[in-house]
Amino acid sequence: MTARIIDGKLIAERVRAKVKTDADEFRATTGITPGLIVVIVGQNPASQAYVKSKKKACLDLGWFSEIHEFPETVTQAEIEAEISALNADPRVHGILLQLPLPKHLDEQQLLEQIAPAKDVDGFHPVNVGKLALGLPAPVPCTPLGIQRLLIEENIPTSGKFAVVIGRSHIVGKPVAQLLLQKGPGGDATVCVCHSRSKDMPAIVCQADILIAAIGQPRFVPGEWIKPGAAVIDVGINRVDDAASPKGYRLVGDVDFESASQVAGAITPVPGGVGPMTIAMLMQNTLNCARASAAASKR
Ligand code: GUN
Numbered sequence: 001m002t003a004r005i006i007d008g009k010l011i012a013e014r015v016r017a018k019v020k021t022d023a024d025e026f027r028a029t030t031g032i033t034p035g036l037i038v039v040i041v042g043q044n045p046a047s048q049a050y051v052k053s054k055k056k057a058c059l060d061l062g063w064f065s066e067i068h069e070f071p072e073t074v075t076q077a078e079i080e081a082e083i084s085a086l087n088a089d090p091r092v093h094g095i096l097l098q099l100p101l102p103k104h105l106d107e108q109q110l111l112e113q114i115a116p117a118k119d120v121d122g123f124h125p126v127n128v129g130k131l132a133l134g135l136p137a138p139v140p141c142t143p144l145g146i147q148r149l150l151i152e153e154n155i156p157t158s159g160k161f162a163v164v165i166g167r168s169h170i171v172g173k174p175v176a177q178l179l180l181q182k183g184p185g186g187d188a189t190v191c192v193c194h195s196r197s198k199d200m201p202a203i204v205c206q207a208d209i210l211i212a213a214i215g216q217p218r219f220v221p222g223e224w225i226k227p228g229a230a231v232i233d234v235g236i237n238r239v240d241d242a243a244s245p246k247g248y249r250l251v252g253d254v255d256f257e258s259a260s261q262v263a264g265a266i267t268p269v270p271g272g273v274g275p276m277t278i279a280m281l282m283q284n285t286l287n288c289a290r291a292s293a294a295a296s297k298r
Contacts, residue, residue: 003231003263011152012145012275019282020061026290034289035064036094036120036281037086041079041105042072046238047098054096057278058285064091072102079110087115093289094120096281099170117291120284123169131177138284143175145276146211146232147185153265155209155230158187163204165220165253166213167194171234175211200224212253222258231259231266234273 027033036058038051051067058065068082079097086095095118101107111119116126122138130137150157162179166172172192179188188209193200204210204224212220213234225231235253252269260266267273 003260003266005260006149006153006232006265006267006272008145008149008267008272009275011149012279014152015148015276015279016057016061016282019279019286023061023063023286023289026286026293030293032289032293033062033064033091034058034093034285035091036096036285037066037068037089037092038096038098039068039070039079039082039086040098041070041074041101044100046236047100051098053278054281057282061282063285074105076105076109079105080113083110083113087113087118092118093292094118094281094285096120117295118288120281120288122174122284128169128174131174134181138288139178140170140174141280141284142171142213142234142273142277143178144280144283145273146171146175146234147178148280149232149267149273149276150209150230151185153230155265157185157209160188160208161206162188162190162209162211163207164190164192164211164213165194165200165204166211166215166234167192168213171211171213175213179209210254214253216253217251218253218255220254220259222255222260222262225259225262227262228264229262231263232273233267233269236269236274 023034038054040047040051055065055067086092095114097110111123114124116124119127119138122140127137131139164172164176176190176192179186180190191203193203201224205226207226207229209230211232215235217237217239231254233252233254237251238248239251241249250270
């Protein structure tokens with residue numbers, strides 16, 4: 001059997017087209033242009049590439065967006081001052097602090113300083129709590145993109161056994177919460193595996209839906225996968241490749257070659273989850289702009 005390849009790029013384009021229509025209408029009725037600021041510290045090449053894509057996605061929609069760059073040596077107080085200024089800036093509806101940060105900065109404290117209403121990443125404890133309670137709030141973009149892929153691809157989740165590998169705050173935990181929630185793209189029986197889990201193959205082989213978010217190249221071999229399962233590969237790992245002009249290429253957390261022989265559907269890397277993350281960031285930014293306009297009317 002050969003798996004159906006889930007075209008994340010195509011689905012992300014559809015999401016972005018809908019966001020554009022909605023944002024244009026919002027702008028026509030309110031005069032408000034959505035605005036997103038991305039704050040980045042240091043020179044991590046992957047992070048640099050991601051933030052450029054995020055800004056470009058905003059500019060493509062005709063939105064306001066800037067990248068605010070800080071050197072590796074920046075102090076906690078300087079980033080705090082930046083976040084305070086962005087919290088107070090009415091042109092800014094979304095603030096994204098690109099992670100990871102250098103070790104000397106207190107990441108959690110900075111994330112908690114972002115106004116929950118501008119927290120387009122959904123990383124603020126207030127928004128994490130709201131997600132757990134099933135209340136409306138910004139939800140982390142990659143998990144939201146994964147759920148949207150499953151919905152758009154008509155992959156049933158209700159009553160299915162979903163296994164998430166990885167317990168990060170960015171992907172593993174929030175995607176588990178989404179799959180657990182009542183409603184479309186939810187109602188799954190969810191299991192989260194991590195580095196201390198025992199006999200992972202025995203758990204993974206039962207998964208109707210497998211979400212791999214470990215950050216290790218080709219961690220999951222095809223032999224672990226249940227025939228016909230839906231496999232969502234969140235990994236974006238650079239591996240050396242002398243044949244490539246860049247000297248590296250991107251591979252996922254799943255061994256695509258063997259997994260695609262067994263799975264029913266699978267996301268490729270690149271072109272699977274990655275484009276969805278940015279599309280959902282645009283959706284979250286528009287939602288924050290909308291909520292801000294509604295709040296200022298009250
Ligand atoms: N680093 C990797 N993924 C993300 C993300 O979704 N948001 C932020 N802020 N940083 C990241």
